[in-house]
C-alpha cells in the first residue's frame with residue numbers, strides 16, 4: 604500500500620479543483636479502505652467549490668459517487684474482504700435517531716456525507732464505513748456503478764418513495780441531464796408515461812431513446828406542450844431538476860389537480876408559489892433529498908437485471924479534473940461525466 608495518493612481537493616472556496624497529493628487515509632475500526640476505480644462528477648461538486656454548500660474545515664477531498672475494490676478492512680469489519688467490488692451509499696448516518704430507525708436515513712440530522720463533511724471519492728483511495736458499502740455484481744462496470752449512488756439512486760428515491768409514481772401516471776421531467784435521464788427510465792419502468800424537457804437536441808434524443816416524449820425547452824411554453832400532449836389534463840408528477848423560480852413556476856403550471864412537484868435542485872435560493880392554484884388544485888410540493896442505502900441496493904439490482912441503464916456521458920482521468928469541470932459547466936454533455944483511474 605502506498606503512503607500517498609492523488610486526490611481532488613477543495614482548499615478554498617471560489618478557487619479551482621485540482622488533483623493534488625494526499626496521504627492514503629487511515630481506517631477507523633469499522634471502516635473499509637476502498638481503492639476507487641471510478642467516481643461520478645456532479646454539479647453539486649461545483650456548489651461545494653463555490654462555498655454555496657459549506658464543507659466545514661478545509662481542505663476536503665470531494666466526490667460523493669464512487670465504485671472500486673476493498674483493499675483493507677478495520678478490525679471490527681467482518682463482512683467485507685479485500686478484492687470485493689463495491690459502491691457506497693453517500694450518507695453516513697447516526698443509526699439511532701427517529702429518522703434512521705424509520706429507514707428514512709436521508710433525514711438524519713447528524714449525518715456526515717462522503718465527499719461533503721468527510722473525505723470523498725475523487726481520489727485513489729477512500730475510507731468508508733462498512734455499513735455504507737453495497738456489493739457490486741460482476742456484470743456492472745465500475746464506471747456505471749460510480750454513478751448509481753447519486754445520479755440514479757437519488758432519482759429512484761424521488762420518484763418511487765417521494766412521488767409514489769405508478770402505472771398510468773403522467774410524469775414530466777424538467778431537465779433531462781445526468782439525473783433526469785435516469786428519472787425517465789425509472790418512471791417508464793413504473794408504467795408511467797413520461798415527458799422530458801431539455802434545450803439540447805442530444806439530451807432530447809437520449810430521453811426519447813429511453814421512452815420519453817421530448818419537449819424542446821427553448822420553444823415557447825413548456826406548459827402549452829404539456830397541455831397538448833396530455834389532452835389538457837396536465838401531469839401527475841413533475842420532477843424539477845433545475846431548481847429556478849422559472850422551473851418551479853412552470854412545473855406547478857403543468858400539474859393536474861392533486862399533482863406533485865418534486866423539488867431536487869436549488870439554483871435559486873427562493874421560489875415563488877402562486878397561492879390560489881396551490882390551494883384550489885390541492886397541489887403538493889415535495890422536497891427530495893438524496894437516497895438511502897436501500898435505494899442504492901435497489902438500483903444496483905435494477906441495473907444488474909437491465910431495467911436501469913446508467914447513462915455515461917464522458918470520462919476524464921482524475922488528473923484532468925479541470926477539463927472535466929469545464930465540460931460539466933459547458934452543459935454540452937448528454938449523460939453523466941465520470942472520473943476514470945489510470
Ligand SMILES: [Zn+2]
Nearest residue numbers: 645646647753
Ligand atoms: Zn451529487
Ligand SMILES: [Zn+2]
Nearest residue numbers: 697700703711
Ligand atoms: Zn440518524
